[in-house]
Each structure stands twice: as C-alpha cells, then as structure tokens.
Amino acid sequence: MSGLVFAMALSACGHMEMKKETSLYERLGGKPAITAVVDDFIGNVAGDSRINGRFGSANIPRLKLMLVDQICAASGGPCTYSGRDMVSAHKGMNITDGEFGALVGDLVKSLDKFKVPEKEKGELLGALGGMKPQIVGL
Ligand code: HEM
Numbered sequence: 001m002s003g004l005v006f007a008m009a010l011s012a013c014g015h016m017e018m019k020k021e022t023s024l025y026e027r028l029g030g031k032p033a034i035t036a037v038v039d040d041f042i043g044n045v046a047g048d049s050r051i052n053g054r055f056g057s058a059n060i061p062r063l064k065l066m067l068v069d070q071i072c073a074a075s076g077g078p079c080t081y082s083g084r085d086m087v088s089a090h091k092g093m094n095i096t097d098g099e100f101g102a103l104v105g106d107l108v109k110s111l112d113k114f115k116v117p118e119k120e121k122g123e124l125l126g127a128l129g130g131m132k133p134q135i136v137g138l
Pocket of ligand 1: 051054055057058059060062063066067070082083084085089090095099100101103128129131132135
C-alpha cells in the first residue's frame, strides 16, 4: 500500500471510530439510572400478586445488586456480574411463560416511568428476552 493510501485508510478508521455508537449502558444513563430503574422494578414485582410469592424467601438487597451488575455488564458497562448463572439461579422453580411475561411487564412499567426511549428499551428487553430459555420451565 502506498503511504498516501495507508494514511487515507487510517483516517477512515479514525472517522469510523468517532462515529461509533455509544454503549447501551451509556445511553441508559449509566449505573445511577440502571439502579433507579431496578429499585422501581423490584417495587413493582413486590406489588405484583402474579409473581411476588416467588420472592418470599429471596434476599432482595442482593437481588437488586445482582440485577444492576447483570444489566450493567450486559449493556456494555464496566461491571462484572458475580451472581449465579441464570440456569442455576432459577432451576427447580418451574417458572412459567406467564410469570416471565409478568416480570418483564413490571420492568417495562419502570422503563416507561423513567422515560427510557423505545430504542434503548427494545435493546435491553431483547438482551433479557434472550435469557428466557435459561429461566423458564426449569
Ligand atoms: C429476564 C428475566 C430474569 C432475569 C434477568 C433474572 C435475574 C436474576 C438474578 C440476577 C438473580 C440473582 C442470582 C443470584 O443471586 O446469584 C435471580 C434470582 C432469582 N430470580 Fe430471577 N431473573 C429473571 C426472571 C425471573 C422470573 C420470571 C422469576 C419468577 C417469577 C424469577 C425469580 C427469581 C428468584 C425467586 C430468585 C432467587 C432470589 C434469592 O434466592 O435470593 N426470576 N434472578
């Protein structure tokens, strides 16, 4: 490659990098925003008689911390999820499709309350929806 072509290729790369989209984590508003959504979401779950019985003996403070780290890590943020994998965490519960849908609905309420835009909402729900086979019917 000639020096000129190489320089042009380099500058094209630099240009692409500048236009690179920010991570979902950043677009959600980082850890403070994720923490606020998770707090509100767990409040919704606590008031949701379709599923709150499932959390009777749950360690709620830990669950909140784990969810924040999981969402932070899954959205490209600087967090490490240190909890159980989704199969281990939900095995033996035989969680139904309906219960999964109820929980997602409770999360959507919080995302809407905090005015998370449709695009970011869709990306986050897509990531969580992908975990469904590791959570439902085990
Ligand atoms: C995308 C959906 C879901 C995600 C991302 C998720 C995530 C998690 C996480 C991160 C934990 C903590 C694991 C740990 O402590 O190591 C957990 C635990 C748990 N999840 Fe889920 N979960 C989902 C759906 C559900 C559903 C639908 C139910 C029931 C209706 C449920 C019930 C529970 C319970 C009872 C625990 C145990 C809490 C405890 O023992 O302290 N989860 N989940």
